[in-house]
Amino acid sequence: MTRTIPLKHPLDDHGRLPRRPLDETGRLPRGVREAADALVAAAAKPQLSPAADIARYCHPHYLRAEPAAFGTANFYFRAFTGYESRPEMPRAAWDDPALTWEQKRELDSQYTVAESLWSQGRLRLQAAPVMRRAAPLWQAWTTAQAELRETFEAFLHTTDGMWRAQLLRLTDAELAALDAARAWDAVAEELSLIAAEQRRDAVEEHELELKTVGQELGLDASGWVIYWPDDYTPRAYSWQHQTPVVRAVTAEIEQQRERLTEVARLAGDHETTPA
Template identity: 80%
Template sequence: MTRTIPLKHPLDDHGRLPRLLLDETSRLPQDIRDAAAVAAASAKPVLSPAVDIARYAHPHYLRAEPSTFGSVTFYFRTFTGREPRPEMPREAWNDPALTYEQKRELDAQYTVAESLWSQGRLRIQAAPVMRRAAPLWQAWKEAEALLRETFEAFRHSPDGMWRAQLLRLTEAEQTALAAASAWDAVAEELSLLAAEQRRAATEEHELELTTVAKELGLDASGWDIHWPDDYTPRSYSWQHQTPTVRALTTEIEQQRDRLREVARLAGDSQTV
């Protein structure tokens, strides 16, 4: 699996890398499509002799080479995500034998390694959740469609059939609410996993959940997944509802308001 990540920003005053930015791996020559990652240093970085910092390199690290526009290309063996989180050894930071530039180079190496690792980890963690999510999304969309069809049926129901249609509507509401709640539960799991990956790799190097789903043979392009905070109860809210349930509840209330208005105009206050 190939990974090419150009970091087009210079290092900051503390020698830390800023954000990462994905590039298309298809532009790499075939012979370097192992797991390349590009980290921008200062205008003209000078690579340290490999022997000087090799003892601190990540186990997956292969080599580093100067690249275009004053950047450095780091090569790694493919990360599965099952490895421990890449982290620059504390000993390297405290090693007086290493120069400031060498420590910056090691920091860049580990920054790229963590980003590649976070993608593999998301793939491992999200795969079983997505397989559970696919049928739940389908069930929710079917329940939502049934609810809307049941409501629209009032337009064609004779007056004497409205109470029977109301029974069908309440049953459709209950089914839809249960399906919406089940979807929100699994969507929250996926949202948290995606947020964890963004924290590890920065937003610019985010691995989209739709990409992970596609690799599994699933189409998640329409899945409604919100930010993690949207699933968290707020202290000032007396009744918390998850995003899909909240939207569905609003739709149900609008349907009921419409039916009550029709009943009022018809002089039938007992209908709804």
């Protein structure tokens, strides 16, 4: 920004102040000294671009920035719903020669935070209907898992003549647990992908956990078992792919059957050996 300072004496043809006689103290006259000091101060002060130059590139939701520790800033925005377009710093801002590098860096930081907050809004938008659908499936899985374990533990109190009937109850409990595990893993994979997408778009301090979204919806998702997306993807070297919870309950069923088989072998009762 050009600054003009009125001088009491015109400059000469070379743009210099005309020589003036010294005052009685041996110094330049006061008016000349003040004008010279003002010129030096103006030259030393950094010339900043007008605030309007950066304001026109700010995100529409941007409210203000406040200084933070270590030379950083905290950016404040109106709430994002997730319906907005992904925040991206305008290309014109990068190409604008009127902006300093510091101003461009500030805009870049502003849009990085904007994208993080937008990703939170998008996560809430996408995850809400899936989490509402997931809640009863999680309840069904935990109920089926508990019934499987209770049915197996019942063998400790089952008389010899009732083992076959108890084995039938166990196989029914196994099928119910596997069905519930498959249903849960299917919805858990959806949530895993949604959460992973938000993590990719957010800086670390703006990652939003699904259990937090659940709390906002009135759901307790703190115990939900959700793995990384890769855990739900079949691997090339695996001939039989099982999703995480299905794999866990299958292993538990196999352990139960091995124990029952060992008991039947020790008792010499091959007719009650589980298939």
